Amino acid sequence: MLSRVALRSGASKQTACTALVARGSASDVATHDQKTFARPVRGEPGKVRLGFIPEEWFQFFHSKTGVTGPYTFGVGLATYLCSKEIYVMEHEYYSGLSLLVMVYVAHVKFGPKLAAWLDKEVEATENEWNEGRNQTVKALEDAIEGEKTEQWRAQGQELLIQAKKENVLLQLEAAYRERLMYAYTEVKRRLDYQLEKSNVERRLAQKHMVDWIVSNVTKAITPDQEKQALDRCIADLASLARK
């Protein structure tokens, strides 16, 4: 029945020996001809009915005899052999019968549990083989995540630099304004001084002039004028007293 496996695999597969020969170097793997030198892949086991009769035989008879054809054939053959005593039901038959019952019961009772445990072992082996590859992939993915975080952090650095620039600009502005203010106050001080000085000069000049005029006038007052002024004042007073 091994030929069935070969037939079913199709034309693209090849046997193990030629696969080994055609392996070539590691650099050829990506570029070598995939059609004629395909890597052999594990296939599914052949389908069977009743545990040992291949499915192809049932398919073969399906067109002629339908679904029950092969079973009828089996039953008929068995009946023929038993009735003609070609197959004699002697002691081996009974021990065979009990063995069949025992095997079937064991298969039904312990089969699933044993299959599950064995499948778990197969999974464990497969995971072990894949572990290296998976760990490398995971490490690389983690590295990508780390790289992204670092890029985000670097962007933050840019913001920091901008903030520092602005800070410096603000400081410069403040210094400029301070100096401007200082210059203004100094100029104002000097101008105030000049103003005060001119005010003082004017006041002094005015006072001096007034004093000079008064002194000259008092000097120029004759006694005649003095007496006239006094008479006038008394007349004003009298008029005022009458009111």
Next chain:
Amino acid sequence: MMTNLFSIFDPSTNLMNLPMNWISTILGLLFIPYSFWLIPNRHFIMWNFISKKLHNEFKTLLKNNYFNGSTFIFISLFFFIFFNNFLGLFPYIFTSTSHLTMSLSLSMPLWLSFMLYGWIKNTNHMFIHMIPQGTPYILMPFMVIIETISNIIRPGTLAVRLTANMIAGHLLMTLLSKTGTNMSFYMIIILIFIQIMLMILESAVAIIQSYVITILSTLYYSEVN
């Protein structure tokens, strides 16, 4: 055709007078799993599991005498005898281990090789082993005689134990089955039931006997060094 009860043990499948039954001996070879793919299948894992357990058992027994690969011969012996015993339970398959020729051919070379190696290379050690520590002097000659006899019959016991167990089991099965040929239908149900019980016993015996023979061979081997 059963001429007498023991005729099931006769090599009777003939092809031009060549006895063909003995081909059932190599039937066990077909049960060894392939390791073609990297990922093991269930059969392979089962085989590996049993092999590893046996290997650990024998390694523990061998203690200081263990070298890399010492357990291989014993594991192979186990599987060989186990498959022969177990397949003999199936109908129409000849039980080759039920013949003394087979069992003796297995046990005699093993024992003889161990003993010859021991007598030639470690003569003193072999003679010292016969007498346990602290025996009174009077008993020593008798101890030597008894130990020598028990040592000499070891291949015989190994072989005969296996053969006798196989023959006994198969004889019982055959006896029980022979009554089934002319029996009413309802009795056959009981017969089948009893036979199933016997089959279970026989399978257990098959495993146990192969295990016993292997363990004893290991022990005999470990005594030599």
